[in-house]
Amino acid sequence: MNFEDYQAHDALALAGLIRGGAVSRDEVKAAATAAVERLNPSLNAVIETFDDEPTADDGVFAGVPFLVKDLVLHRRGGLVEMGSRFARGLRTPGDTFLMERFRAAGLVAIGRTNTPEFGHGCTTEPVANGPTRNPWNPAHMAGGSSGGSAAAVAAGMVPIAHGNDGAGSLRNPAACCGVFALKPSRGRITLGPDSGDALFGMGCEGVLSRSVRDSAAALDAVAGPAAGDPYVIAPPHAPYRQEVDRDPPPLRIAVTTDAWSGAPVGEESRAATWQAARLCEALGHHVEEARPAFDYAEYRRANIDAWAAGMVSWVDGLAAINGRVPGDDNLEAATLAIYRHGKALSAGELLAVPAVMNRISRAVGDFFETYDLLLTPVTATPAAPLGTYDQNAPGITPERWFDHKGSFTPFLALFNLTGQPAMSVPLCQSADGLPLGVQFAAGFGREDLLFRLAGQLERALPWASRRPPLRP
DSSP states (O other): OOHHHHHTSOHHHHHHHHHHTSSOHHHHHHHHHHHHHHHHHHHOOEEEEOOOOOOOSSSTTTTOEEEEESSSOOOTTOBOOTTOGGGTTOBOSSOOHHHHHHHHTTOEEEEEEOOSGGGOSSSOOOTTTOOOEETTEEEEEOOSSSHHHHHHHHHTSOSEEEEEESSSTTHHHHHHHTOEEEEOOTTSBOOTTTOSSGGGGTOEEEEEESSHHHHHHHHHHHOBOOTTOSOOOOOOSSOHHHHHTSOOOOOEEEEOOSOTTOOOOOHHHHHHHHHHHHHHHHTTOEEEEOOOOOOHHHHHHHHHHHHHHHHHHHHHHHHHHHOOOOSTTTSOHHHHHHHHHHHHOOHHHHHHHHHHHHHHHHHHHHHHHHOSEEEEESSSSSOOBTTSSOTTOTTOOHHHHHHHHHTTSTTTTHHHHHOOOEEEEEEEEOTTSOEEEEEEEESTTOHHHHHHHHHHHHHHSOOTTOOOSOOO
16 A cells, blocks of 8 residues: 555545455555655654554454544553653553543554653644654644644554543644644543543643544544543534434524734634635524633633643643653743643632633633534634744743734633633635634534544535645
8 A cells, every 4th residue: 555545545545445345454554654654754753653552353443543632641551741841751550541531432543642741832843852843834733732643644654543531632723734634522522531620621632624524523432431530521412423424404603803902803713714704504503603702811811720730730741750840941931831830829719710711611601501612713823833832932921922822712711611622624725725624513512523523524614635745
């Protein structure tokens, strides 16, 4: 199987070829390994390859090559260094439940992808591993924090890869690299056994893929609670894979291109969003300009404090394991600043975070009683040149970093705070040929609506034929 044959198929199609005997698992894996070897030196998306993963005999993706992000998800005995010098050499004693479910679905992990330090950035440019480059233009960023996975999928190293999302970390890199990603509802995928509600419930797991149906089938395979989870959300009425093939009913879609923060949004991102709005109207949906209202100052403070508390937990937990002392020789400037902010938080300030989250979730929830979906840009501009968002810039403060990185993705973190599902759909491109994604968010638990609309949009304006110029 050569690169062109391998890249022409999504994950479900590759699994079908393997099941039908048209190609062997070893041939598919060899094609993926060759693609990584040839493409990765130009992109730095994959920071480690491995050949010790078991091969499942069944599962919807049996035999399909896969990559895991170097954050949260982990394999028994494998390295998980979180993009940080502070975690260098960390090996985990067991699998996360999600890793077990990916294996049961038949996915074969062949490597680990790059991430910014502790996932705390809108671009993947860690000091520990160097920058991941965008396959469409290697001088530009691939987004973050799942930038390594997004770049690898876009370039054709694998058809599907793991990622996670605490403030837009699936949707941002998907938009930058021109692939599809859906952030599921809070509680849809277990975070066990390591966590119940990561980042006060803002963190969640998922995948990036080139086709909508691959993401839907992956969520079908891994969704559901595990023993000890803090709560269980309602299961879907039908498999998500089936929803992709079903057109949605006429939907009430709100659209806005004005950021909650007031940060400027570029004309190309605005134009892409309105292009998507017109396409939705042509498909029979009702679209009108509207946006949820909430207290942005409260939202900003809750995000900063939640991430600061999470950083303290990570850094102090690692320090207890490896004996390292956090400092500017092993942590990047933004990480160290927010860690120190977290150490100074009072109990009252920490308890204010879930109270603010509740108030904002109620307000935004009311908005989705009127509208089925909200359409926004994913990023304020196309992918920026490398170095634009420097997580190691001297003198940075938690507030300054939040505003700086948030100016690139001003529409995303709200739906981590509320726990609602949201997706990035790669419908458009900039004048310079860089991908531009649009975001659709739905009410809590309504991934079915998102997958139905995503399938409809994919059929109406296919993106599979758009490939970055990079070739092995």
